[in-house]
Structure formats: structure tokens, C-alpha cells
Amino acid sequence: MPTPFNLCDIAANARAKRERRKDARPGELLAAALELFVEKGFAATRAEEVAKRAGVSKGTLFLYFSSKEELFKAVVRENLSGRFVEWRLELEQYQGSSADLLRYCVNTWWERLGSTQAAGISKLMMSEAGNFPELAAFYQAEVIIPGRELIRRVLQRGIDSGEFRPMDLTYGVYNVLAPMLFLAISKHSGSGCMPANEPLDPVKYINSQVDNILYGLRARAAPAPSPT
Structure with a gap:
């Protein structure tokens, strides 16, 4: 007892x-x-x-x-918007070139978010935002705007250092975002985006896209003067 x-x-x-x-x-x-x-x-x-x-x-x-709306907001903050402080600090402390930083950012996005279930939130918002304007406004403020600003800072860093050519940063940001969104959507769309006989290797896809983006971004040498 x-x-x-x-x-x-x-x-x-x-x-x-x-x-x-x-x-x-x-x-x-x-x-x-x-x-x-x-x-x-x-x-x-x-x-x-x-x-x-x-x-x-x-x-x-x-x-x-x-x-349920507050639950959704908490899910977004837990998985996405709550991590921007960490990401901004990483950007500020990065010591390499801006080209390497851009590649690091996109690959790290895939490792930490794109390859996880949290990437499905982007697909959800694209399909349902029109029916839930309050949640759409919340997502814009908490995720879209800070995310675009983070990419803008990476591109501006490269312009300031002379690595990247001057550009319209609004559309430069979209050039970086587009392949990331495609990868997130394809991950959560089953066979809807890719043929079954052509499986997509996410890491190869990311680095191929970054190669193309960096080729377009790099500063061009001034043409040599014409001989007189």
C-alpha cells in the first residue's frame, strides 16, 4: 500500500x-x-x-x-512570418558575394520551407485568397511584403557592390520569386504540374534557375572605345 x-x-x-x-x-x-x-x-x-x-x-x-481565422494566422506566424527576424539577421551577417548570397537564400528557402508542408500555404493562398479578403490582407502584410523586401535587399546589395546591373527592383524581385513559387506549387499539386515520366529534382531545378537569374543580373563590362 x-x-x-x-x-x-x-x-x-x-x-x-x-x-x-x-x-x-x-x-x-x-x-x-x-x-x-x-x-x-x-x-x-x-x-x-x-x-x-x-x-x-x-x-x-x-x-x-x-x-479558425486566428488559428490560420497563428499557423502562418509559426511557419513563415515569425522567421523573418532570423532571415534578416543572416542577410546582414553574410560575408560572401551577392551572387553567392542569392544562391544561398534560394537553396536555404527550399531546405527550410519549400521542401516542408509549410510551402503548401502559398498554394492555399493563391487558390482561396479571393474568398477570404481579411486573410489575404494579413498574408500580404505578414509574408508577401517582408519576403519581397528581403529579396530586394539582396539585389540592392549586388547593385551597390557593382556585381549586378542596375534594374527595376520590383520586377527583379519577381524574377527570383517565380521559380520558388513554381516549385512550391508543383510540390503540392501532385502530377498536375509535371509529367510522371519527368520527375523534377528540386535542387537541380533551383540551381539551374539561379544560374539563369545571375546571368541576367550580372553587370556588363563597358564596351571598349572604338579605335580612332
Whole structure:
């Protein structure tokens, strides 16, 4: 028979387990929500499905997130917009050339985001933003605008150093974004983007695209003067 001391220990351990479980719940809910939003889209995902996949009740979900919209915003912040501070710091501390920095940025994007389930958020927003203007405005402010600004800074760095030619940076940014978006969409579209007999190697694709972009960006030597 347990002694009073052992009963106290048992009760304390049980409380500790409950607290650990409680602390883990927001992360479990965000992971479950990301999976379902990417699988089914925002409109088709129901709050009770998210709760069930996370192993909690619907009521528990709403203790942490007041609505499905707030849950989606938390998923975006957890997986995308919350990481911009880290990425800006990396950019500021990078010591190599701007060409190497651009290649590093695109490859790192693939390793950390593009190859993960979080890349499906981009596809989701392109397909559903028109039906959810508030979420579209949120995504613009939290992801699109900071992301474009980060790429703009990389390109401006190259222009300032003389590596890259002067350009309209608005469209220069789109040149970099386009292959990244294609890769994210193709990853989450099954066979809809690529023929089955031509599998896409993401790393080869990225480096091929960066080669083409850098060829277009590089500063040209001034033409030699005509002989007189």
C-alpha cells in the first residue's frame, strides 16, 4: 500500500504530466492545422477536425485560438512570418558575394520551407485568397511584403557592390520569386504540374534557375572605345 509520501509523489507527477501536456497543446494544434489546411484548404477544414487530429476537444482548441481565422494566422506566424527576424539577421551577417548570397537564400528557402508542408500555404493562398479578403490582407502584410523586401535587399546589395546591373527592383524581385513559387506549387499539386515520366529534382531545378537569374543580373563590362 502506498505511503502518504508516495501518494504525494504520484499526485505531483500526475500534475506535472498534465502541465507538460497543456504546454504542448498549442504546438500540436498548429501542426494539425497546418496539415489539414494544406490537405483540404482553408474553407474545407473544420475546427473539430483540427482538434481531433491534435487529440483534444474542440473546446480546448478555442481556449487557445478564438476562431479558425486566428488559428490560420497563428499557423502562418509559426511557419513563415515569425522567421523573418532570423532571415534578416543572416542577410546582414553574410560575408560572401551577392551572387553567392542569392544562391544561398534560394537553396536555404527550399531546405527550410519549400521542401516542408509549410510551402503548401502559398498554394492555399493563391487558390482561396479571393474568398477570404481579411486573410489575404494579413498574408500580404505578414509574408508577401517582408519576403519581397528581403529579396530586394539582396539585389540592392549586388547593385551597390557593382556585381549586378542596375534594374527595376520590383520586377527583379519577381524574377527570383517565380521559380520558388513554381516549385512550391508543383510540390503540392501532385502530377498536375509535371509529367510522371519527368520527375523534377528540386535542387537541380533551383540551381539551374539561379544560374539563369545571375546571368541576367550580372553587370556588363563597358564596351571598349572604338579605335580612332
